[in-house]
Amino acid sequence: MRHRIEEQCVASFTAALVENEKSAGTIAQYRRSVEAFARWLGADIEFGKQEAVAYKTELFRKYKLSTANANIVALNSFFKTMGWHDCCLSTFRMQKKSFRDEDRELSQEEYQRLLAAARAMRSDQLYHIMLTIACTGIRISELAFITVESLSRRQCCVYLKGKYREIPLPSRLCELLREYCAGHGIRTGPVFLSSEGNPVDRSNILHRMKRLSQEADVPAPKIFPHNLRHFFAVNYYGCDHDIARLADLLGHSDLNTTRIYTRISMDQLVSILDQVEKKMQPASDKE
Template identity: 40%
Template sequence: MITAEERIIRSEKIKEYEVYLMEQEKSLSTIRKYIQDIKRMYKYFEEKELSKILLIEWKKLLAESYSASSVNTILAAANGFLEYNGWVDLKIKPLKIQKNIFCDEKKELSKNEYFRLIKTAEKLNNKRLSLIIQTICATGIRVSELSYITVEAVYKGKAEINNKGKRRIIFIPVKLCKILKIYIKRQSISKGCIFITKSGKPIDRSNIWREMKNLCEESGVKSEKVFPHNLRHLFAKIYYSEEKDLSRLADILGHTNINTTRIYTMESGSVHLRQLDKMNLVIT
C-alpha cells in the first residue's frame, strides 16, 4: 500500500531517476533538461504529499507563466518521474495545442540569406565558420553531430552518426568534400574531428551560435533567423521541395517520428498564399 511518505518528492529520488535516465542512454542535454524540470517541481511542492488535485493546480500555474509547448515539455519530464516512482495514477495530461501548419516567416532562413552568411564569414576571414555553416546545411546534420565530420569521413565521403541511441550514415556532397580537404591540409589536421579549437577540442555549439550571430549586421540577415538549427531546417525544406520524399528525409535527419520531419518542411503563410494565387480560381 502506498503511503504519504512514498509520494513525496525527495532529492535522493531525483538522483536515482537521473541514474535511471543515464542507464536508458538518454542524451546528456535531455537528462539535464529533465532533471532541471523535476527540480522545479520539487521546489514547488517541497515536502507536500503529491495528489492529482495539487498537480493539476501546478499545471495551471505553469500555463500562466510559460508557453503551451514549454509547459508540455515540463509535464513530460514530470510524468516520466512519476511513472518511474510507480505513481502512474498521478500523471497529468499535456495541454492541447492546435497544430500549426505554417512556419513563422520571421524566423525562416532563405537560401539567399544562407549564401550571404557564407560570403560574410569569408569576408571576415573566418573560413572555419564558413565551412561549418556549409557542412551543417549541405548534410542536414545537427550541430551536436558536427564532431562526426572527421578527416576519415571526408576521405570516405560519408560519416557514421551515433546520436540519441541511433546510428545512421550521412553522405558528404562531393563539392563539400573537396573544399574540406583543402581546409584539412591548410590546417595540418591529420585525423579526427575537423572543426576544432586552438587546443584541439571539438568546437562547442555555443561558440558556433555566437560566431553566427556576429555575421548578422554585416550580412544584413536578421538575428532571429541566424542559429545553427535553422541550417538543418533549410536543408530539409530544400530536400523536400526537390524530392517530395518525407520518409527518406526522416531517415536522413535521424527522426524516429515522421511527424517531427513534417515540422521541418512547413512553409510560410506567404508561400501558401502564392500557391493559392497560382490556382487561379477567382475571376477578375
C-alpha cells in the same frame, strides 16, 4: 499520494536517463525541468496530483505550448522513474499548422549573409559548421562523427541513442572540408572540435551564431543551429519531393516529424493558393 523531491531523486533520475542512452542535451533539459518544478514547489514541500496540475497551468501561462509540453514530457519521465504514476500529466493538444512562423523562416539571401558574416568575422570553424549543417541536415550532436577519414568515403556513420545511420556528404562539401582541415592542421579524427579538443556543443555554436546577427543583418530569432537543419529540409524537399527519403536523411522514425521540417511560410502558402485560385476562376473571368 504525497511525494517529495530530494537531491537523491534527481540523481537517480539522471542515472536512469544515462542508462537509457539519452543524449547529454536531453539529460540536461530533463534535469532543468525537474529542478524548475522543485523550485516552484519550494524546499521540502510535499506534492501530489493537485500541485502537478497547478504547475501545468503555470507552464501554460508562462510559455509557448511547445515549451510547456516539453516540460510536461520531462516531468512525466521523472514521475514514472520514481514510480509516482499518479502525478503524470497530459500534454496540451496543439492544432497542427501548415506553415512556419515567418519570424523563424530563413531565406536563401539571409543564409548567404550569415556565411559572409562568418567569413568577415574570421570565424572559419563556424563558417564550415553552418555550411555542413545546411548541406547535410546533420545535428550538432552528430558533427563529431564527421571525421577526416569520412570525407574520403563521402559519408559519415553516426551511432547515437542506440541508433545507427549513415549520412551522405556532398562532393563539394567534402572538398571544402578537406581544405579546411589542411589549413588548420587537422590530419585525422573529428573535423570539428573545441579549443579543448572536445566535440563542439550546441550552446557554444548558438552563442557564436547569434553574434553574426548585426553583421549579417539577419534577425536574431532566425539564427540558431537547428534552423539550418530546417533550411536543409525545405531545400531538399524542393528538389526531391520524397518525404520518406528526407526522413531517412534527417534520422526521423516518424514522418510526421519530417512534415514539420518541410513547412513553408505563410507568404509562400498564400502564393501557392493564389496559383490554385487562378485555375479555379470562371472561364469568363480568365478571358
